[in-house]
Amino acid sequence: MSSLKTLVFFATPAHECSYLDDREATTMFVDPRANVDKKLYSQLTALGFRRSGSHYYRPHCEQCNACVPVRLDAREFRPDRSQKRVIKRNADLSFNLVPARFSEGYYALYARYIEERHFDGDMYPPTREQFASFLVDGATESYFLEMRKGELLVGLAVIDALDDGLSAIYTIFEPEENSRSLGTLAVLWQIEEAVRRNLPYVYLGYWIKECRKMSYKTRFRPIEALLDGRWQSLPDDGAEPA
Structure with a gap:
């Protein structure tokens, strides 16, 4: 080992x-x-x-x-007004956590998501091999969080379990359901799941201050950043700690 x-x-x-x-x-x-x-x-x-x-x-x-690694303190987190609205807006959805695996249904959602939202990126065009190598292979304890409206799969979040928390790997969703803010909803669910498992953190990957697509990460508070080799609280304005 x-x-x-x-x-x-x-x-x-x-x-x-x-x-x-x-x-x-x-x-x-x-x-x-x-x-x-x-x-x-x-x-x-x-x-x-x-x-x-x-x-x-x-x-x-x-x-x-x-590129700054960031994580949330799950036990201290309190949703703000916007995040509470996301929860209320999606009260009609159900959630199911299953082991990560390939299925044609998962891949179909992934393909629609990439084709609609990332057609100008390096993941286009989507393939089944790409889906498996990116989202299924590798981790020792990886899950898919199914978000469903009735029987219809509208979102899928990839989550890894760690010794001290959960790692939010990736979220895909039905492009027509963009108004639901399912990326935010998936993080909110993972925060609750970390608390249920008595785990302190939810890792959100990298945050780049100049990248607008990553601004949502700092809306979750309290958030910590790995700076100068140690985890530190990130101020509300996103500036580095003094």
Whole structure:
């Protein structure tokens, strides 16, 4: 079994940044041959790594530190007015947590989501192999949160269980249901689930202050950021702590 002391890391060549224009990015990956169990995955997440399929990675850019790992304190969280409205708006939905797996129904939702909302990104066009390698493969304890209106699947959130919390990997939803704010709803559900499991944190991946698509993350409070090697409270204005 691999450990932090025995892990080997690789860095990619510089490539175009997916989030900020006119910047290059470098990504550090854990050796894909490593045997990453739940304990090691939890340790890596606390150090700012994320999972994408079977790959564990974190940004490693020489001239930029805009990608900041963030996590929520689930036990101290209180929804604001906007988040309460999201909960009320979706009172007609049911939730079911199941082990991550491939199904044609899941893939059909994924394909519609990518084709409608990410047709200009590197995940277009969607494929079944892409769905499996991105959302099913890799984790030792990974789940899909089904969000359904009656029998109709309207949203799907990918969630990993860690020793100290839950990791919000990705959320997809029916494009026609955009007004429901299902991405926010999925995070709210995960916060409640972390509390039910007596786990302190929900990890939300990376936050970039200059990236509008990530602004929703700082609407959840209290939120912590991994800065200078330690987790610190992120002020309400999103500035780095003094």
